[in-house]
Amino acid sequence: MTTTEQQISRHWDYADATLKALRDRGLRPTPELYHVWFVYFAEENPEILRVIDAVQASGDHLPEDTLLQLYYRYIFDRQAADFLQRGMEDFSELVENSDECLNTARSGMKQYAELLGQSLKTLKKHKEVGPVLSEVLDQTDEMKQTIENLHKRLDSYLNRITLLQRELDETRERSYTDGLTRVSNRMYFEEQLSLLAAEYDSSEKPETFCVMMVDLDQFKAVNDRFGHRIGDEILVLVASMLKANIKGRDIVARYGGDEFAILLPQTPLSDAMNLAADMSKRIAAREIKAKSSGTSYGQMTISVGAAEYVANEGGAKLIDRADSALYRAKKDGRNRHFAAE
Template structure:
């Protein structure tokens, strides 16, 4: 008897919930609309989740135009920026190659023109005059002028492409950044994680790396009691604490809702455990105050799951193991971290 994996089961549930909400709002199941709701129920984009969650809680009618706008802003634009940037890089290579070829032709024409001038001078000195030679010399000068003009035009194109590349790079950075907390978003995190896993699997880089999943304890109660604006301020504060605690090579990302990840390249499991304890303490001792009013909301705590990547296991397996460790940390009472030990396939609480 075979059993369905939790990941497949989760996505079947997500698809089912998506179809249900399409019926609820009487929406057409076109790809863009389906995609936005699927991302919402899968909790894969905090910006989409927040926009739709607020609308649903307020009982606001959600129409297809709003969904298309969300698709354009948070799904399509990041993909287009990546695609266009690659296209600009390829085009810039073509221009560079063309400029190199034109430079070579210009050099050869200059040499050829000088040879013609020297021959013409010798012939005139010896009393010989050849009309055809003068014609060839004039044609050569015209070709040199045309090539020079083309070279200037290519240089203009190159400058325009450089400007576009800078603008597209900014757009790509924005597509990799969470709109609220300004840390990396889930898309960027997953790309970095896949790259690290592939490098270690292929032995391109054999340095160990670890992953943390971090969840804010009792965050839903705060959101329900004080509203999303206060909840957003808390998320920004926690993101700042996480960023201030890590090293330069590490990456903090908002994974979804009130959940964050930290990717730790060149880090052993014991080092990641030490950092997890430091993060727990850093959050616990920080008093949470509203920016606008200065009202104190007390102290927050976090639960953390920690795991080290094992060669060949794949990025999805690492996330699953870390998620199990996080779940155990919350089950064990929150405000602590738990570690997934792959050597014995167990998850154990470690405290903070």
Template sequence: MVFSETLSQASSLAERALELMRDHSVPPTPANFGVWYAHVSGQYPDLSKAIDALLQRNERFSSGCNEELYRTFFGSEGQTDAVRDTSEKMQDTAVRVIEKLRQAGVDVSSFGEKLAAFGEDVANGGDLGSVIQRMLAETEAARQRNAKLETQLGEATQEIEDLRSHLEDLRIEALTDSLTGLFNRKHFDAQLRRDVLHAREAGEPLCVVFCDIDHFKRFNDTYGHATGDKVLKLVARTLKQSAKGRDTAARYGGEEFGVVLPGTVMRDALAFAEQVRRRLAGKELKTLDGSSSFGSVTMSLGVSQYRAGEPVTHLLQRADAALYASKRDGRNRVTAEAADDLPEAAAS
């Protein structure tokens, strides 16, 4: 967070922040104070929009709610996003400036001044032939300068575009699992926080699916790591085929995968998970030449639904517990979180 208020302004903002925190029973921890100070300062419009939406819904600012606000807007991923956004805006500005320079030409003003001086020479009785010669010479010099400038501007524009492309490649690489092509856990965690905040603001449902490949170690030990990699890629393709719209599928770690399903209730999340399970179990893993088969790959899945105001960690813990219930009950199955833990809307 960066602020530039004077001492008196900062004191006023601090008083307003503390007053709002008292009104909404927000504990005055450093992180919470930072969030509410940023809100009243008006320097973080997205944060203010999120808080205003929660206030309009009479949402209770529980510990989970406060934690998500801080992590979403001021956590490490939020800072990374801010740096990236700023970099992109700077690049866009540079491109626009270069385009305007290309269209207008920086020599126009100087050239116009010289033309005016030539006009004065003629009006004062100067030699017309000499004036015309000088005008032609200056015109040619301006043309050459502009041609050189055009080349330099073109090179600068290309350099900026190359930089933009490189930065985007680096950003995608940092958020992607290199083996499977799915998002990695870092992106999964950050996107889940964003989706949970949106679900809280909009009053929408959200579910998480955890998936774990059955007997994956057996594949590696029996057929080697190359075959294990094929299994991971097969699972990734299956998840990509099933995920739609705003869904986020990621390799969570090792042989475990996660999917965020925004706007999805438990019933539909279970249907999604079952579809993934059936698709994967229906595929046969073969050698490259197709001469032999390693058999089918199965996966155990657990599903949980977000409960308004809870910390994201609780949502993930319930999905993880459901996943291990699937493992415990025989594998190759889908299990929902315990019925008594379901939100009322999902249980009805």
């Protein structure tokens, strides 16, 4: 079976599972609900996975409202932003081109009116010509006013486009940001990784880059002991500490659950390992306290796996190698950092 045939087969499996989930739970087969369950079975969004798994594990009913919130938060925003962005760019270009044409027409009309005015003065002594030329001049003034009015309307459209563009930029930022930790999400990380890999593979003088996979040690035990609210606070704190250690084009993303991914452009493996050591040391030395009560929950440690990109291996294989190094770090006792072989 070819790769394409395998992908088609998987999509049919996801579709079957989605329809069964809707049917078993008595949910309406709307596009929104269908899309959420399809993404869940395809494991395309870690937040949707986390929420649905948590609700199902508790034995609670998963209401339509919750599924719709997941759709509008993690699926719709991105699709709508991309669709509207393309439309806005086309419309903005059209308005700008129209504005340029009107400016040219206004300039030409002004010169034409001045010429007519001068001609009218010269020809007024001719009774037959003067009235005709005067009428043309009046019509020209009306046309000038029409162009001025159109220009004002276009200015108004451009202002509205600027406001909409700002809203679209904010929407796109939300679609690329993890809702809890406020670092980048998995989708944005993988997009940037793909771009960086393509740039590397097509360049005559490629720049070395690395990926680090970071996992919080014994995080499930923390959740079980203190609850998910404290667990979320810890995730937010660790994410902020990871982000504080990067620079420039580096990207920290929440990859799923308690796992983070870090993209390090222009960074050789040796530098990535030095960064991993420094991050591990800083996080292990930080006392974890609850925001509300100040209660101490001790220290948290991380395990890290790092890998340097190899030409033409692609982003997925690079992540797999970094994940394997992370697995070695956890298997070796946690609070470790290993480089991929």
